[in-house]
Amino acid sequence: MPASVASPATTASTVDVPQPGRYVVPGPPPRPRSQLVATGFAIAAGAMAIAGALGHYMARRHASGMDPGHEWLAGHSVPSPQLVYALITLLVSVVTAHWAVWASGRGERGHTWVGMAITLVMGFAFFNMVMFSLNRMEIELGSGEWANLAFAVTGLSLAILIVGMFYLGLMTLRSLGGGVGRDRSTPLGSAVFFWDFAVLAWAATWYVVYVVK
Numbered sequence: 001m002p003a004s005v006a007s008p009a010t011t012a013s014t015v016d017v018p019q020p021g022r023y024v025v026p027g028p029p030p031r032p033r034s035q036l037v038a039t040g041f042a043i044a045a046g047a048m049a050i051a052g053a054l055g056h057y058m059a060r061r062h063a064s065g066m067d068p069g070h071e072w073l074a075g076h077s078v079p080s081p082q083l084v085y086a087l088i089t090l091l092v093s094v095v096t097a098h099w100a101v102w103a104s105g106r107g108e109r110g111h112t113w114v115g116m117a118i119t120l121v122m123g124f125a126f127f128n129m130v131m132f133s134l135n136r137m138e139i140e141l142g143s144g145e146w147a148n149l150a151f152a153v154t155g156l157s158l159a160i161l162i163v164g165m166f167y168l169g170l171m172t173l174r175s176l177g178g179g180v181g182r183d184r185s186t187p188l189g190s191a192v193f194f195w196d197f198a199v200l201a202w203a204a205t206w207y208v209v210y211v212v213k
Contacts, residue, residue: 025090041188043197050201053153054208060149078210079133086129087206089120090199093122097192104175104185112188116172119195123165130158137209150209157205165200167191 024031099116134154139147 028108033186035187036190036193039194043194046197046201050153050156050204053156054204057153057208059150060145064145077137078213079136080210081131082129082136083206085209086126086133087203089122089126089129093119093126094196094199097195098121101185101189101192104188109175112175114170115173116168116188120165120168120172123161123168126161127158138207145213153205153209157202160201162200164191164195167194 015148087191096115100112100119103111103115140152141148168191171188175188
């Protein structure tokens with residue numbers, strides 16, 4: 001009598017063959033998106049802070065009843081070209097940051113590191129241009145309400161950008177240790193996600209404080 005042969009369905013149900021992209025380690029699978037979620041909460045907190053600062057600035061601006069020219073600016077002159085160039089530099093850094101994330105997802109280490117290096121260089125160039133512009137404006141605390149509010153709102157936006165630069169730098173160092181690939185690019189993508197928010201926060205600050213005034 002011929003021996004019974006197990007059907008393919010029975011074999012498939014008893015043998016667990018690892019599939020590409022699946023976790024094969026025992027225990028519960030890790031949660032690679034937890035960092036992205038935490039970054040989202042940080043962005044929400046930062047968005048509320050920058051929205052509150054800009055809202056207070058606009059409320060005080062309208063309550064003053066002053067002309068948006070020399071009275072409100074208290075004689076300060078805004079170097080518009082330099083601040084526009086600084087914003088363009090940040091926008092370029094966003095493009096290179098997303099290029100690095102795209103390359104990381106494809107496992108291309110060289111492109112990832114070059115993209116992040118250019119992003120960080122653009123960030124430092126932005127801070128150099130903004131500091132040059134603020135020094136030309138000679139903003140001093142106590143010299144007027146506009147100077148006080150502009151100093152506070154600008155400082156908050158720059159602080160968010162500094163945090164973003166630090167975050168990008170840490171995740172860049174992590175990628176040097178092998179944190180690239182389809183399943184390993186989430187931390188770098190989280191840092192770039194925060195950088196997008198930081199650039200958007202600066203763009204809003206630039207428009208409200210230095211364009212609309």
